[in-house]
Amino acid sequence: MGSSTKASAEVHGYPKEYVCVMRLHGRVSESELEWGLTQFIGEFYQTPPIRANVARRVRKRVLYEAEVSEIEGRDILLRLVVSGGTYVRKLCHDLGVLLGVGGHMLELRRxxxxxxTEKEAVRLFELQHALREFREKRDEQSLRRVIRPIEDLLEYxxxxxILDSAVDSICHGAPLARPGIAGIEPGFQRGDSIGIYTLKGEIVAVGIALKSAxxxxxxxxxxVKTDRVFMxxxxxxxxxxRGKSKAS
Amino acid sequence: MVMIRLHHTQPPHPVRRELITLREAEADPRYGTSPLKRSLEEMLNYGYVLLDKPRGPNSHEIAERVKRFLGAERAGHGGTLDLERGRSRGIRSATDSFGKQY
Structure with missing residues (x-):
C-alpha cells in the first residue's frame, strides 16, 4: 500500500515455500518419483510458461527442498522450497515429462x-472485520494487527x-556517504541490496552497496547508492x- | 507421513548480525516515527497486509476487493490511500504474494 509497493521487487526475489498437489498421467513407483525429484534438487533450468508475462528464455532456478508427504493413486502431495520466480506449475509439468508419463499441477498454496509464513496471514473477513471495528467503534487495534509495517518484509x-541529518538527502535520491552512517551490519558485499534505516528503525530506502561492509x-x-526511496x-x-542547518 | 524428503541447501536466510557503531547518535524525537508507533494514516502508507487468499477468485479480483475496502477507508480518512494513481500496486502484490491459493 502506498510507498510500500516499492518492496515488491525484493519480495519477488525471496525464496518461497509451496504445498501443491500434482497429478501424474501414469503409474510411477515411489523410487522413480524420488529419482525424478532428485534431478531437480539444487539448480535447475526452467522456461517460463507460455502464458507468463515475462521473456520466455531458460532461467536458472533453485529447488532447495522437496518433500513428498502423501501419495494417493496418481496424485502426489508435495512440499517445495524454491528460489524466487520459480513456476511451480511448470516444475510439475517438467517432472511429469522427465518421469515419462506426463503430469500437471492440480492445486497450489504458498x-x-x-x-x-502462512501462520501470520489474515483472512479477508478479518481485514473486513478490522475495518468495521475502526469505522464503527473508532477502535484501531484489530487494524493494527492486520496491517504490518513494511520493515517486516525487508528483514532479508x-x-x-544513518544519522537523522542524512535522511532527507537519501529521500531525494542522493547516495549515502560514510559520514552519514551511524551503524552498519557487517558481512555484505559490493552490489548487494541494502536496507537504509533511521535511528528509529524506519526504512528510508533500499540501496545498492558500492563497497563491501x-x-x-x-x-x-x-x-551505498540509493535505489528505491520509501520515505x-x-x-x-x-x-x-544550505550549509549548516539547525537540525545537523 | 513423509515418504520422500530431499534437501539441497537451506534457502538464503538472513543472518542478523550486531550493528557496528560508527557514530554514536540519538534519534531526534521531533522527526519520524518508529514503525510500531505510526499513525493509521502512516501505517497505510508504510504497511502491507499478509492476506490468506481464498480459493476461487484470482489475485486481481481479491486486490480489487481489498482496494474497495480500503478505498472506503480512504474516503473516511482524508485521502490517505492514493489508489487512482496506481499506487495500489502494493495491495495487489500483497495478495499475490501471500497465502496464495489456486
Missing amino acids: TRIGPR LPRVV EEILRGEGLA ARGTYPPSWG
Whole structure:
C-alpha cells in the first residue's frame, strides 16, 4: 500500500515455500518419483510458461527442498522450497515429462515467502472485520494487527543505520556517504541490496552497496547508492545544500 | 507421513548480525516515527497486509476487493490511500504474494 509497493521487487526475489498437489498421467513407483525429484534438487533450468508475462528464455532456478508427504493413486502431495520466480506449475509439468508419463499441477498454496509464513496471514473477513471495528467503534487495534509495517518484509536485507541529518538527502535520491552512517551490519558485499534505516528503525530506502561492509568500515567516501526511496521527502528536515542547518 | 524428503541447501536466510557503531547518535524525537508507533494514516502508507487468499477468485479480483475496502477507508480518512494513481500496486502484490491459493 502506498510507498510500500516499492518492496515488491525484493519480495519477488525471496525464496518461497509451496504445498501443491500434482497429478501424474501414469503409474510411477515411489523410487522413480524420488529419482525424478532428485534431478531437480539444487539448480535447475526452467522456461517460463507460455502464458507468463515475462521473456520466455531458460532461467536458472533453485529447488532447495522437496518433500513428498502423501501419495494417493496418481496424485502426489508435495512440499517445495524454491528460489524466487520459480513456476511451480511448470516444475510439475517438467517432472511429469522427465518421469515419462506426463503430469500437471492440480492445486497450489504458498506457505512461506521470504521471512513471512502462512501462520501470520489474515483472512479477508478479518481485514473486513478490522475495518468495521475502526469505522464503527473508532477502535484501531484489530487494524493494527492486520496491517504490518513494511520493515517486516525487508528483514532479508542487511542494514545500514544513518544519522537523522542524512535522511532527507537519501529521500531525494542522493547516495549515502560514510559520514552519514551511524551503524552498519557487517558481512555484505559490493552490489548487494541494502536496507537504509533511521535511528528509529524506519526504512528510508533500499540501496545498492558500492563497497563491501568491511571496505566501508575502513574507508571514506560513498558507501551505498540509493535505489528505491520509501520515505516521503520532508519527513526529516533537510540539512544539505544550505550549509549548516539547525537540525545537523 | 513423509515418504520422500530431499534437501539441497537451506534457502538464503538472513543472518542478523550486531550493528557496528560508527557514530554514536540519538534519534531526534521531533522527526519520524518508529514503525510500531505510526499513525493509521502512516501505517497505510508504510504497511502491507499478509492476506490468506481464498480459493476461487484470482489475485486481481481479491486486490480489487481489498482496494474497495480500503478505498472506503480512504474516503473516511482524508485521502490517505492514493489508489487512482496506481499506487495500489502494493495491495495487489500483497495478495499475490501471500497465502496464495489456486
